[in-house]
Amino acid sequence: MEQATRRSTIADVARAAGVSKAAVSFAFNTPERLSTDTVARIRDVASGLDYRPDPVARMLAQRRTWTVGILTPQALDVIFSNPYFGEFAAGVATAAEAAGLAVQFISPLHGSLARAVDRASVDGIIAVGLGADHPEIGQIRRSGIPYVLVDSTALPDEPAILVDDESGARAAAAHLVNLGHRSFLVIGIEPPSAGAGAEPAWVTSRRLRGYRAAAADAGIAIQDDVVVLGPASMEGGIEAFQRAWADGQRPTAVLAMSDAMAIGALRAARELGLRVPADLSVVGFDDLDVAQYTDPPLTTVHQPNRQKGEEAVRLVIDGGPRRKSPEPAQHQFATHLVVRGSTAVVPPSRQEVPDDRS
């Protein structure tokens, strides 16, 4: 029997208060259209019935969901395990809250991102790490929902949040070069889908270009065989370092493309009896909160993770009802190197005699 006591609707309130549905709606949304005492009476009756407007019905009628979606090609569980992502999401959340928007995560549903996008009821989409070539972005564009691409070198006319990866990476490598390092190991982020790794837009390619430029300035080449790839996690960092070590590599410095991987490398090195930074220098990328807390504190390339999130929300919000400004609406943030304790001059035993090419 007990039919779960159906929640009261606007019609119930209207009936009970002896007014029309419209009046009830006005009482909550535009009280100035009603006399003060009518409003009071309606609100009274409503709270007596503990009426709560159904958010879904409201969304349908207003054709607004008051929600922004964060879209990622990875499964949510890997996303949430990734502190880089957490910091970005924190930024999104801050700006969304300020704008009165809820945050929803859109990630592959039963393996299909496309399906997830269809199911998602959002007013705007923040797509992170999604190449501009991904089919889903076509789908999003067609759907007419405002969107912004984050961390994916986008077509020049796509709204996007970017970061100056190349000069950040360059600064990192230059720092090591100045400390006398000549023998590097690069730990890169493997692309989500095989094959995409070759494309120059992928973050690993961009950063690698920076590393190489700085090395080239000192007359050194970073060959492909000293770059090793893995997932952007601490485990990934351990694994990558161990693989390189087993491969016979004995670098004096590690250039990791994510702090998480750098932390993994730190640990792997320690387990091999290497002291950081005395025997090995390590520099990361991202400047996560934890980077200050590692031992030694991590030298890394700073990028404004939270700010990126906030700015993404802003872009997507006023990309809304037919973007006002005709400009591309892209935003590139600067990066800079933060020198902490994980880098030092190259150990004397490993110092290379300057060659007499000059």
Added chain:
Amino acid sequence: MEQATRRSTIADVARAAGVSKAAVSFAFNTPERLSTDTVARIRDVASGLDYRPDPVARMLAQRRTWTVGILTPQALDVIFSNPYFGEFAAGVATAAEAAGLAVQFISPLHGSLARAVDRASVDGIIAVGLGADHPEIGQIRRSGIPYVLVDSTALPDEPAILVDDESGARAAAAHLVNLGHRSFLVIGIEPPSAGAGAEPAWVTSRRLRGYRAAAADAGIAIQDDVVVLGPASMEGGIEAFQRAWADGQRPTAVLAMSDAMAIGALRAARELGLRVPADLSVVGFDDLDVAQYTDPPLTTVHQPNRQKGEEAVRLVIDGGPRRKSPEPAQHQFATHLVVRGSTAVVPPSRQEVPDDRS
């Protein structure tokens, strides 16, 4: 002019295909009700118009949102910055994805949790860290949405996910006692709202009871003046440790109620020139992923963060249409101590002579 090319609706498709709206709906949801070729034709027309059923309209009609909400009293930005939360959310996401549900975060909107709850369109709510006394849980219960309380000693008849805090804490303290420690500093988690800290249900109280029980077994009392509170973050840990130190405390062991705070304590201690674990032992709580990567690796109390999230989803799902089982639907997970490198025997200089009470 250009009216943003209104998306095509079910009516458009019906018209174009020369069938009724119902037929279109059937073609997608219950194709067996239509002849195969009609289905094919409708689908064809639909994809030609690139029709995509409006998820909001669907939600309204079905009265299901296919979404679970994670509700927290803290603002989203602090949530996302907290790795403990990330791991829990990862668990939720895993189970939600498996069940075909989206995940939405519900947190104070413009400072009001109640408002956020009203706005949220979800089929179930996972409330974390929300005391059973919080007014919002009354609101949720009245709304009729299935819910589950996490990490908050609930009334016995509330669906809840719990963890055996007390015995975990007890094991941690017992470990230190066995190593000869007698002088402790307890770093606890400060309650979200002032005043709630006194209640015995608060997590800090539960864990403190465990610590005290183990200490009492060895005839030592942990007085209130050696417990210091702060937010559950690395900064909070630093701050708490420094405060205690400034206060003149010189413990040989730290019992931190969260790994994040333990990491902060680790750093603060190092900055004061203390070696861990030689001069100071530290044990955390949570067993976050990072706990394995600190230096030294952190001895801590393990709790199954991800599993908690998964189980929460399960409970909330089948708490759905009038819960089948009449039982309370609570689930308590066990905890256990994981000994790693941050604890060691008390330094000789600090060893207390056993008193001759015996």
Added chain:
DNA sequence: ACGGTCCAGTAAACCGGTTTGCTAAACCGT
């Protein structure tokens, strides 16, 4: 006494789907 503004509130259309009868035709066995 009269036309014009305001004011308070209403009726009905609408948002875009789903779902419940219902019907007409096809099929069936006898």
Added chain:
DNA sequence: ACGGTTTAGCAAACCGGTTTACTGGACCGT
């Protein structure tokens, strides 16, 4: 040829709000 059962599809109600156009009365100045 006939009643009974499927089958394929339709019309209309419904989900629970918002919003637009309209109305009747009060108030206003002249």
